[in-house]
Amino acid sequence: MNKIVEKEFFSENVCKFIIEAPDIAKSRKPGNFVIIRLDEKGERIPLTIASSDEGKGTITLVVQRVGVTTAKLLSMEAGENIHDVVGPLGKATHIENVGTVLCAGGGVGVAPLLPIVEGFKKAGNKVVTVLAARTKDLVILEEQMRAFSDEVIVMTDDGSYGKKGLVTAGMEEVIQREKVNLSVVIGPAIMMKFAALTTQKYNIPTIASLNTIMVDGTGMCGACRVSVGGKTRFVCIDGPEFDAHQVNFDEMLQRLGSYKKEEAEAYERYLKTVQ
Amino acid sequence: MENIAEYLKEERSQPWRDELRKSMKAKERTSLERIHMPEQDPEERSHNYLEVNLGLTEEQALVESHRCLDCPDPTCITGCPVGINIPKFIKKIEAKDYLGAAVVLKETNALPAVCGRVCPQEVQCEANCFYTVKLKKTPVAIGNLERFAADYERNSGKISVPEISEQNSIKVAVIGSGPAGLAASGDLAKFGYDVTVFEALHEIGGVLKYGIPEYRLPNEVIDVEIESLRKMGVKFRTNFVVGKTASVDDLRKEGFEAFFVGSGAGLPRFMGIPGENHIGIYSSNEYLTRINLMHAADPDYDTPILRGKTVAVIGGGNTAMDSVRTAKRMGAERAILVYRRSEKEMPARIEEVKHAKEEGIEFLTLHNPLEYFADEQGRVNRMKLQVMELGEPDASGRRRPVPVKGSEFDIDVDLVVVAIGVSPNPLIPHALPGLEMSKWGTIVVNKDTMQSSIPDLFAGGDIVRGGATVILAMGDGRKAAAGMHKYLQEKVKSR
């Protein structure tokens, strides 16, 4: 049992949770995630650790409502307990001083990007961050990103805030202006696919953090498998970060849709129970 | 070995055993027919998850116990990996001391109710029974009797909790809660240690919980055993991945003085053929975990599962058999087992093969998949198969399957489960540089003490053997507990 100690909405569908998990707070590194199960009948879902406070024994998660489990979580309040939290899982981000790092985050991918931006900055890199969202209200963590970035470029699809355009436009702007040594992209699979195509044009080494469907998170089931460089890899133990230019994003996108029908039906049922 | 033979002789010469032996002539005993385990009706059971084998009635168990000759040289025991005193427990049943029979079982076997259900007795004790070897008759139903005694004890509510030596407050850690870890923790608690079991998943039991289906091994059976361990003072920490949540070094700093690693062989293998990552292609671990651990078949639970009308399961072991029989229970119209060798080479238990056939599972032996195809959404809808034939024997002594040229053909399938084996879980080895590993990724140990190249770290079960059996994992756990006990006693003395 892990208690929710704090909850704060960033936007209608994105919420920050601070959760008691002393062991994880102590051992986690940027890039790690946890798997949670809300109650006895719940499913296990992966969520990135956005930050932690070892002294208080807490970790921070930023969660976007996309289906039943995330909706249930967003309806939970401070003081309530999450049945199971296990982690930190996955390999930590390999952080070193490479020069200039271009970080790009889309949607809820911005949350997992935060500890990575922080890590690269602290390692002495110049960090330029591109944040992308559909519209102004969905831009999250801008302030926190600014604290660890040399520059933050905000892109919105509708131009309601920052510059109008997709994440790739913001990235190209930076790449054409200065030498970029490494790029890190995290967001919806489709965004990562196009971000990777962009950096590939300029031969910039690029890391993507993959958000496949998972069950155990310990390498036991293979639900999370993806093709990287033509080989099958398990995101939970071999990743979640991979060379973005080697990832078969089309296959990953398809696999993310494995339970589309089941998920939609489950969400309908869930909505009926809360109304 | 001599001691054991003497001990067995001594036990056998006790008056109550003498008397029982004399109570019935050997001829009469051998003329009795082996009883049949009552089973659920095949058609009915292929639509439910209730246990297939119903267990012997008291009358049946009594009759069967009379068949055992209480041999002077009980060869059955040599076939049991943990050396259960088989004639003694069977004669306890004949004497109607069922609780006493359970006590005999527990002298050497930590989980008799589990082993009575899942052990391959047909290649172990029963294969070495006097009936099989000398009389060429069906062996005594040792496994069924084992299950009877263990179930009797559980249902009586009078479960014996083993005696525990004085607590020595030395902290030891058991990593993984499968049969190896459970057996080790039971013995370590008996020796008086302060035992904590660390388990990565949210449930205790390892493969017994997430792999072997409810219809072969009900969870309740395992939970009772776990409760016994709790009563003995064993602590359990679920959701704790050693090497991630905390390292072995962190645990040493917390005061743990020795470790047993029973982390299993959890990593599923795939064939690496085209199309294997299409939607609707599961590893057997994922398929069984979703259903057994996450209860995906129950609409009250949130975890989803894909169902198929035509399900192909690739493989010929217990895991394949469990998956294909589960697929039938999940509503498949056709559940097909695809195996590249012939039925004779199948590693699955004979009982499972028989049960599967009764339930209407189709066997496509001497076939091997080459490629999978999918519809526009990426869901598998067809597979290419190749016909195989048996060639020369390979390293395992089984005849090697070789492809028959030009024999490829396609069949329509909408769900595939790949059950071709597992590799050792790499989490612990990766987290422990300096730990000696074999080229197969298993931990190298001293066979007598189960001690690894790191002195305070012992290991057993599938992480040492690759994929093996429940009873071998438990035997390892107990051997390691003894090895660790010796190591710690010496360490304490030198302090």
Ligand SMILES: Cc1cc2nc3c(=O)[nH]c(=O)nc-3n(C[C@H](O)[C@H](O)[C@H](O)COP(=O)(O)OP(=O)(O)OC[C@H]3O[C@@H](n4cnc5c(N)ncnc54)[C@H](O)[C@@H]3O)c2cc1C
């Ligand atoms: C390593 C990793 C880290 C992640 N970190 C975060 C995080 O920090 N914050 C966050 O909000 N989400 C994160 N995710 C995604 C999160 O796990 C999913 O959004 C969640 O499982 C959806 O569950 P649900 O029941 O609410 O929705 P469902 O009903 O299961 O799914 C609804 C929709 O979400 C998509 N979806 C389902 N599962 C996933 C998934 N695992 N990843 C992406 N999309 C999915 C489906 O395609 C579907 O269209 C992460 C995923 C991974 C693998």
Ligand SMILES: Cc1cc2nc3c(=O)[nH]c(=O)nc-3n(C[C@H](O)[C@H](O)[C@H](O)COP(=O)(O)OP(=O)(O)OC[C@H]3O[C@@H](n4cnc5c(N)ncnc54)[C@H](O)[C@@H]3O)c2cc1C
């Ligand atoms: C479907 C199936 C059917 C089978 N049927 C039979 C049968 O009928 N008869 C038979 O004798 N055998 C059978 N087997 C084989 C048998 O189950 C295994 O040999 C046995 O379970 C191995 O026991 P173990 O304790 O070594 O490992 P496991 O049972 O695999 O348990 C290992 C445990 O360790 C945990 N773990 C791993 N890494 C860590 C870590 N770093 N930190 C904490 N915890 C960790 C895992 O989550 C798991 O719970 C079957 C196996 C399967 C998969």
Ligand code: SF4
């Ligand atoms: S070998 Fe068979 S008959 Fe002899 S003691 Fe063992 S079980 Fe009984």
Ligand code: FES
């Ligand atoms: S989530 Fe099960 S293997 Fe990665």
